[in-house]
Amino acid sequence: QKEVEQNSGPLSVPEGAIASLNCTYSDRVSQSFFWYRQYSGKSPELIMSIYSNGDKEDGRFTAQLNKASQYVSLLIRDSQPSDSATYLCAVPGTGNQFYFGTGTSLTVIP
Amino acid sequence: ETGVTQSPTHLIKTRGQQVTLRCSSQSGHNTVSWYQQALGQGPQFIFQYYREEENGRGNFPPRFSGLQFPNYSSELNVNALELDDSALYLCASSPIPTSGRRGYEQYFGPGTRLTVT
Helix, strand or coil: CCCEEECCCCEEEECCCCEEEEEEECCCCCCCEEEEEECCCCCCEEEEEECCCEEEEECCEEEEEECCCCEEEEEECCCCHHHCEEEEEEEECHHHCEEECCCEEEEEEC | CCCCEEECCEEEECCCCCEEEEEECCCCCCEEEEEEECCCCCCEEEEEEECCEEEEECCCCCCEEEEECCCCCEEEEECCCCHHHCEEEEEEEECCCCCCCCCCCCEECCCEEEEEC
16 A cells, blocks of 8 residues: 555546545554645645644635545635646655655646 | 755766756755656655755665755765666755654755656
């Protein structure tokens, strides 16, 4: 089992819809969870961090964490074509390692 | 505030050669991590440097080595290059958290695209 797993997609949503991205992790003691956005040919950009169970909202983005289910998700409301990118879930592990998922490719259709 | 910078942007090397990649951390950040990202994959953790010492290492062979300097900038060295080393190499900087929580926000540089032929 991989440390972090994501549905690679691709995920397509119409403009204005809600995009839902999911991530599961294997380490039960994980305390911090991060979502990165990566445009094609660019480096990852941090968009959300979440540390406690429940929801955290930042603008059109909402991160949801359920530690009991070892599940973290990212919702993008009112999706825009500029949101088209690969979204990476990252979870710290032991020894100061960070584990990234393979990413979910999102396309927002105008 | 200056973000994370990396050099060079692109690099082409021949199998068996050695390469050095450079990274300057974001102002106020004292920790640097290096990642390898192959096409279509997520970043893979190579190692982390803090206070000029390796502070964690992923599943990479010893021919991947690094340095951190007093100004927190860092180098990644790869010896005996192999074709599979072709990838985007990413540097990320972060502050050490004061809360004791494992894991902290990392900010990536633009990356160095390495091609090994």
